[in-house]
Structures are given as C-alpha cells and as structure tokens.
Amino acid sequence: MYLEVKNINNEKVGEIDVPSELLDAAAINVPLMQQAVKTYLANQRQGTVSTKTRAEVSGSGRKLWKQKHTGRARVGSIRTPLWRHGGTTFGPRPRDYRMAFPKAMRRAALRSALASKYQDGKLLILDQIEIEAAKTKLAATIFKRLGVKSALVLDAAENTRLRRSIDNLHKFSFLGDSSVNVHDILVHDQLVVTMRALPPLLEALQ
16 A cells, blocks of 8 residues: 655655555554553652541541540540541552553554544655754744644654654654554544654554
C-alpha cells in the first residue's frame, strides 16, 4: 500500500510503501485500544497519596472519661475518627497502580490506533518539518497551512526546535520516534509522522 508524502506547503512530493496489513480496517480492535489506554493512564499514577489512620495521628491513647454514669457518649480515645483531628477511616493509602500489558498486545493496540487514523483520513506523512528557530508562531503557521487543528507529531527526538515550538501549541503534542503510545494517538484528532519517524514506528508495529 502506498501513502502520499507531503511537504510543509501541503504539496505531494512522493509516495512510500507501507505493509497493507498495518492499515487494514480489520486490524482495528477497539477493546484492545481501550485496554491499552487504561493501562497507560494507570501507569502514569504515582500512587503516593496518603491519609493517617487513628494509629498514626498525634494524641494520647488514654480513655478520656469513664464508660458509664457521666451522661456523655462513650469514647475510648481522642484519636477516634469521629472527632476533629482524629484518624481517617478507609482513606487512601500509598499503592502501586501499575498494570501489566504484554508486548504483543501493545503492538496490536498500536496497529489498531494507526489503522484507525488511516481509515478516518487522519494520517499525514510529511517529508520533514524543519524550522529555523524554536518559535510557536512558525509551527502554528505550518500546521495552519496543512489544515491540521489538533495532532500528535512524531519526529526524531533530536528535533528540539520543533518540540519546543509545539510545546505551547494548544491541542498539539510532540513525541520522539521511539515513545509513541496509543493514548496520545487517540487523544489527538490527527497523526502527523515525518519520514525520519516512520521507519521506527513501522518497526515497533511489527
């Protein structure tokens, strides 16, 4: 299967051969993509939130008054969760949210995401994106010329001027060629891939 390659002026400059099985609609597995996104978001969580139980808050453990014949409610400790400054009942504790996702499933999910963008006409291949300075205005002008309003841009990680230019663009993200993930592909409207980033991307899908 041949895909058009365009330049930053939105002009066709060539074609590139891509294995047809990577872009076939039959390769789209929605439940697998959902699982990939769920795993990615879970693995981003730090899991460091914590609350103190009654064993951890400060305060004496003595019984404040005798059990009976005072006319007051019985109480065993000043650290009871029912009182102000007491412990927290069933509060969040530090935990590991990480989820396992086998490599074969991760690759299949990436293939599904790429095929989904292609089938929707949201996959754009560019020969290169070179700008003379790291300025947001320059990047915005290029994407406006291409008719792109929201995109994940894949290019070589060393293209720091492009990365810095995209950082302040609303609804745009930049990723190095080796760090692509299903979540970032799906959360943006379009996928823009340069010729430098395409071979590593195709290798990661196979």
